[in-house]
Amino acid sequence: MTxxxxxxxxxxxxxxxxxxxxxxxxxxxAARGLQFTPxxxxxxxxxxxxxxxxxxxxxxxxxxxxxxGSKPPVAYRALAFLVEQGFVHRIERLNAFVxxxxxxxxxxxxxxxxxxxxxVAEAQAVQGGLAVSAQxxxxxxxxxxxxxxxLCPTCQAPAA
Amino acid sequence: MTxxxxxxxxxxxxxxxxxxxxxxxxxxxAARGLQFTPxxxxxxxxxxxxxxxxxxxxxxxxxxxxxxGSKPPVAYRALAFLVEQGFVHRIERLNAFVxxxxxxxxxxxxxxxxxxxxxVAEAQAVQGGLAVSAQxxxxxxxxxxxxxxxLCPTCQAPAA
DNA sequence: GGTTGATATGTTATACTATAACACTTCGTG
DNA sequence: CACGAAGTGTTATAGTATAACATATCAACC
Ligand SMILES: [Zn+2]
Ligand SMILES: [Zn+2]
Ligand SMILES: [Zn+2]
Ligand SMILES: [Zn+2]
Numbered sequence: 001m002t003x004x005x006x007x008x009x010x011x012x013x014x015x016x017x018x019x020x021x022x023x024x025x026x027x028x029x030a031a032r033g034l035q036f037t038p039x040x041x042x043x044x045x046x047x048x049x050x051x052x053x054x055x056x057x058x059x060x061x062x063x064x065x066x067x068x069g070s071k072p073p074v075a076y077r078a079l080a081f082l083v084e085q086g087f088v089h090r091i092e093r094l095n096a097f098v099x100x101x102x103x104x105x106x107x108x109x110x111x112x113x114x115x116x117x118x119x120v121a122e123a124q125a126v127q128g129g130l131a132v133s134a135q136x137x138x139x140x141x142x143x144x145x146x147x148x149x150x151l152c153p154t155c156q157a158p159a160a
Numbered sequence: 161m162t163x164x165x166x167x168x169x170x171x172x173x174x175x176x177x178x179x180x181x182x183x184x185x186x187x188x189x190a191a192r193g194l195q196f197t198p199x200x201x202x203x204x205x206x207x208x209x210x211x212x213x214x215x216x217x218x219x220x221x222x223x224x225x226x227x228x229g230s231k232p233p234v235a236y237r238a239l240a241f242l243v244e245q246g247f248v249h250r251i252e253r254l255n256a257f258v259x260x261x262x263x264x265x266x267x268x269x270x271x272x273x274x275x276x277x278x279x280v281a282e283a284q285a286v287q288g289g290l291a292v293s294a295q296x297x298x299x300x301x302x303x304x305x306x307x308x309x310x311l312c313p314t315c316q317a318p319a320a
Numbered sequence: 321g322g323t324t325g326a327t328a329t330g331t332t333a334t335a336c337t338a339t340a341a342c343a344c345t346t347c348g349t350g
Numbered sequence: 351c352a353c354g355a356a357g358t359g360t361t362a363t364a365g366t367a368t369a370a371c372a373t374a375t376c377a378a379c380c
Contacts, residue, residue, distance in 0.1 A: 126292065139313065215365085
C-alpha cells in the first residue's frame with residue numbers, strides 16, 4: 001500500500017523510476033536464481049527511458065545499434081523474460097511493451113494510454129469491470145487486460 | 161436495462177442471438193443510411209455462428225469458400241465496418257473478432273475469454289478498474305479494453 | 321438518358337508482428 | 351572431462367494488417 005497512484009502523466013523524478021526498477025529487477029533475479037544478462041538489462045533500460053510503449057522491433061533496433069543483437073528472437077526473448085518476471089508489461093492494444101511503473105508491488109496492472117503523446121500510465125487494477133460477471137457465471141479469472149485509451153491532461157489542452 | 165447478464169457460457173437459445181443481432185444490424189444500417197451489403201452481412205453471420213472469436217483470416221477463408229472475397233482487405237474492411245457500427249467487437253488479446261452479444265444496448269463491452277474452449281462471453285463493462293485513476297489524474301477515457309482470460313465453468317471440471 | 325460523385329469491392333504489393341527450429345556458446349556439476 | 355541446463359545467434363517462415371490503385375455500383379442531378 002505504498003504508492004497506488006498512477007505514474008506517467010505527472011511530472012516526477014524519473015531517475016528514481018529507472019533506478020528503482022533496475023534495483024527491483026536485480027534483486028528479484030538474484031532471489032529467484034535467474035540471470036539478469038546484458039541483453040535483458042539493456043532491454044529493460046531502453047523501456048525505462050520513457051513512459052511510452054515500444055514495439056519489439058523498436059527495442060530490437062536499439063539493441064542492434066549497441067551490438068546486442070539484430071534478429072527478432074533476441075528482442076522477443078528478452079521481452080518475454082521481462083514480462084514473465086513482471087518487470088515489463090505488454091500493452092495488447094498497441095502490440096507493444098512498457099516498463100512496469102510499480103516494480104516493488106505485486107499487482108494486476110491497468111493502463112491509461114494517451115493517443116496524443118503516446119504516454120502510458122500504469123495504475124493499479126481494481127477488480128471492477130468483470131469481477132461481478134465472473135462471480136455470477138462461475139468464470140475463473142487468471143489474467144486481466146485493462147487498458148483505456150484517451151487523452152492525458154496535457155494533451156486535452158490543444159483540443160479545447 | 162434488459163439483459164446485462166453475460167452471454168456465452170450458459171446454454172441458451174442461440175438462434176435468438178443470431179436473429180436478434182441480424183435484426184439489430186439491419187435496423188441500425190437502415191436508420192443510419194448505411195449499406196448492409198452481402199459481404200458485411202455474411203461476415204456478421206459467420207461470427208454469429210458461435211460465441212468464439214475468429215481471426216480475420218479465418219473469416220476470410222469462410223468468405224472465400226462462398227465466393228465473397230479472397231483477399232485480406234475484403235475481410236478487414238467488412239470487420240472494420242462491423243466494429244465501427246458496434247455489431248462486432250475486437251478482442252485485443254486474441255487479435256480476433258466476436259459478434260456483439262448485446263446488439264440492442266449501448267454499452268462498453270468487457271469479455272471473459274475461456275482458454276479451454278475458446279468461448280468468449282460478453283459482459284457489460286462496469287467502470288471500475290480505471291475510473292478512479294482517470295479521475296485523479298484527469299485522464300479522459302475514450303475507449304476501454306477489458307478482457308479477462310481464464311476458465312469457464314465447463315472447462316474447470318477436467319482440471320479438478 | 322448521360323454525367324457526376326459517393327460508396328463499396330477487387331487486387332497487388334508490402335509492412336508489421338511473432339515464433340519454430342537449429343547451431344553454438346557458456347558455465348556449473350558430477 | 352562428460353554432461354546438461356540456460357542463454358544467445360541465425361535462418362526461415364508464419365500470422366496479422368494496411369497502403370494504394372483499379373473497377374464496379376448506384377443514386378442524385380441536369
Ligand atoms: Zn518515470
Ligand atoms: Zn498525452
Ligand atoms: Zn457488445
Ligand atoms: Zn471453456
